[in-house]
Structures are given as C-alpha cells and as structure tokens.
Amino acid sequence: MTKNTEIKLFGLLGKNISYSFSRGYFKDKFKQLGLDNFKYLNFDLNEIKDFKDVLENNPNIKGLNITIPYKEEIFPFLDKIDATAKKIGAVNTIKFTKRGNLKGFNTDxxxxxxxxxxxxxxxxxxxxxxxxxxxxxxxxxxxxxxxxxxxxxxxxxxxxxxxxxxxxxxxxxxxxxxxxxxxxxxxxxxxxxxxxxxxxxxxxxxxxxxxxxxxxxxxxxxxxxxxxxxxxxxxxxxxxxxxxxxxxxxx
Structure with missing residues (x-):
C-alpha cells in the first residue's frame, strides 16, 4: 500500500462490543479481496451522544454497522432512513453518501x-x-x-x-x-x-x-x-x- 492511498474506514457502533462478529468478518473479507487500504474498527460508546465525536475524529468513514443498544437511538443522527428500516423502527447499517449524508438501513x-x-x-x-x-x-x-x-x-x-x-x-x-x-x-x-x-x-x-x-x-x-x-x-x-x-x- 502506498503512502498516498486513502484509508477507507468502516466500523461497528455499539456498547461492550469486544466480542464483535463484524470486525473479524470484515477484516477477513478485506484481506481476501486484497483491499489493503480498508479497515474495520469497533466504536465502543458509553452513550449515543458520543457518536458525534466518532464522526469528527474519523472523517474517512464510509460505512457503519450498528448493534445493541443503539439500533433505535441512532435515528436522530441520520439524515435519511430507508423505507424498510423506517417500518421496522431499527437501523443496523449506515451508508455515508457522496453528498455527506448519513442514510440508515436495516439488514437484520x-x-x-x-x-x-x-x-x-x-x-x-x-x-x-x-x-x-x-x-x-x-x-x-x-x-x-x-x-x-x-x-x-x-x-x-x-x-x-x-x-x-x-x-x-x-x-x-x-x-x-x-x-x-x-x-x-x-x-x-x-x-x-x-x-x-x-x-x-x-x-x-x-x-x-x-x-x-x-x-x-x-x-x-x-x-x-x-x-x-x-x-x-x-x-x-x-x-x-x-x-x-x-x-x-x-x-
């Protein structure tokens, strides 16, 4: 990986998530696909309000998964919500759009x-x-x-x-x-x-x-x-x- 290659960051947002399935899964996936500039991190938050700090400190985030206990608490931080996620009332995936908007989905x-x-x-x-x-x-x-x-x-x-x-x-x-x-x-x-x-x-x-x-x-x-x-x-x-x-x- 060259020094000029931008790191593309993905991650899991939750509380007490050291056990995370997602981090290991995507780490293996990135390796298999040869995506050396892709990283997946755990963002373990005590409170959902700390999500703002995650966004400020990580401007290169491209996507997030959401887990317990924030699948419902994340709603006020989103610019758009997919129709299915809105019907369900819970979001577990956030896409960062090219316009800089945060759109919530439910893939559960x-x-x-x-x-x-x-x-x-x-x-x-x-x-x-x-x-x-x-x-x-x-x-x-x-x-x-x-x-x-x-x-x-x-x-x-x-x-x-x-x-x-x-x-x-x-x-x-x-x-x-x-x-x-x-x-x-x-x-x-x-x-x-x-x-x-x-x-x-x-x-x-x-x-x-x-x-x-x-x-x-x-x-x-x-x-x-x-x-x-x-x-x-x-x-x-x-x-x-x-x-x-x-x-x-x-x-």
Whole structure:
C-alpha cells in the first residue's frame, strides 16, 4: 500500500462490543479481496451522544454497522432512513453518501428472512419472539411479511402484542411452533443461562431460532434439540446481514 492511498474506514457502533462478529468478518473479507487500504474498527460508546465525536475524529468513514443498544437511538443522527428500516423502527447499517449524508438501513431483516425461510414448514403459522429490543423489531417485520402471527415475550409486558414468560404454557406451545430468541441469555461466557420456558412441552414440530452464535449451540437450542425440535443459531443471519451491508456501502 502506498503512502498516498486513502484509508477507507468502516466500523461497528455499539456498547461492550469486544466480542464483535463484524470486525473479524470484515477484516477477513478485506484481506481476501486484497483491499489493503480498508479497515474495520469497533466504536465502543458509553452513550449515543458520543457518536458525534466518532464522526469528527474519523472523517474517512464510509460505512457503519450498528448493534445493541443503539439500533433505535441512532435515528436522530441520520439524515435519511430507508423505507424498510423506517417500518421496522431499527437501523443496523449506515451508508455515508457522496453528498455527506448519513442514510440508515436495516439488514437484520434480510439476514433473518433468508436464513429462516428454508426451515419453515406448514405448521409454522404462529411464533413467539423472546425479547423486545432493536433486533426483535426486524424479526417481527419478517414474520409479518410471511404471514406468521406472533407475540413478543417480555419480562415486563406493557403493549398489546406482549406477553410475559409466565404466559408461555403447554397450551400455547401446542399451537405455537416457532420460537425466536432475541435476548442475550446464553451468550458466552454465561453459556448456562437460557430463557425461562417450559421446555418439556417442545416437540419435533418446533423450530427454535437463536440470534446468538457464540456458543454454536446455546442452552436454549440444546433443550429444544433434546425434544426433537429443529434448531438454528444466528451465524448465517449475521453473515447474510453483513454481506447486505457491504452491498449497500458499495452500491
């Protein structure tokens, strides 16, 4: 790389993101493509207001990914928001346009949908989404798009489509065959943790999808597998959403 070659910077914006999938993924991608002047950094912020400092100190940023807990808090900092991201209510990708504008997109929905569809069967008509954060909004968007009825499960339900964990019983699980975990429970190193569910009522009819990818098989997925359920972790979703982000940055 010559000294005159401009560094093109990309990165991940979030909080406590040392575990980041994105940084390793894009570092390998840049290496494979021979893009020696491309770099991907983690911007670990205590508060979203610090985003202004990131922009001032890094004028060569070309694109960003956004993760927990800023997928919703980032909205006021954006000049434009893609129609899909606006419908979802969460942004996980920012493109820096040639005019200097920041445009928000959501590629989580793309990643989730394309990794989920091959697994869906005729009985997957109802779902529960564990958690109510930014990622859960993309999941809900995809389920609605594919005519799958769903309810959010929250520790403190306050909205119409929200239920509590204590509401998940045998009767509900007999007719609800898709369970998507959007909580961080079970992420390494706390691998023994899992959402509080009556796992004994799961069966081969169930599909358990965990957005977590580390470990490969979480306790949540393991308990489902024991009952014959189909299981899927979040790695393919992450890979797909990362590639979609890359496409957006370069389009």
């Amino acid at each position: 929905a793309f990643g989730f949908e394309n990794s989920l569809l091959p697994l869906l069967k005729s009985n997957h008509k109802k779902a529960v989404i564990l958690g109510t954060g930014g990622a859960s909004k993309a999941i809900a968007f995809v389920l609605k798009k594919n005519n799958i009825k769903f309810k959010f499960v929250s520790r403190n339900p306050t909205k119409k489509k929200e239920i509590s964990y204590s509401d998940i019983n045998k009767e509900l699980l007999l007719e609800t065959h898709l369970i998507v975990n959007c909580t961080p429970l079970g992420t390494s190193p706390n691998v023994e943790l899992c959402p509080k569910l009556p796992y004994q009522y799961l069966s081969k009819n169930h599909l358990l999808y965990d957005l977590i990818y580390n470990p490969e098989v979480t306790t949540f997925l393991s308990k489902g597998k024991e009952k014959g359920a189909t299981i899927k972790n979040g790695l393919e979703m992450l890979q797909l959403q990362a590639e979609e982000s890359w496409r957006i940055w370069n389009s």
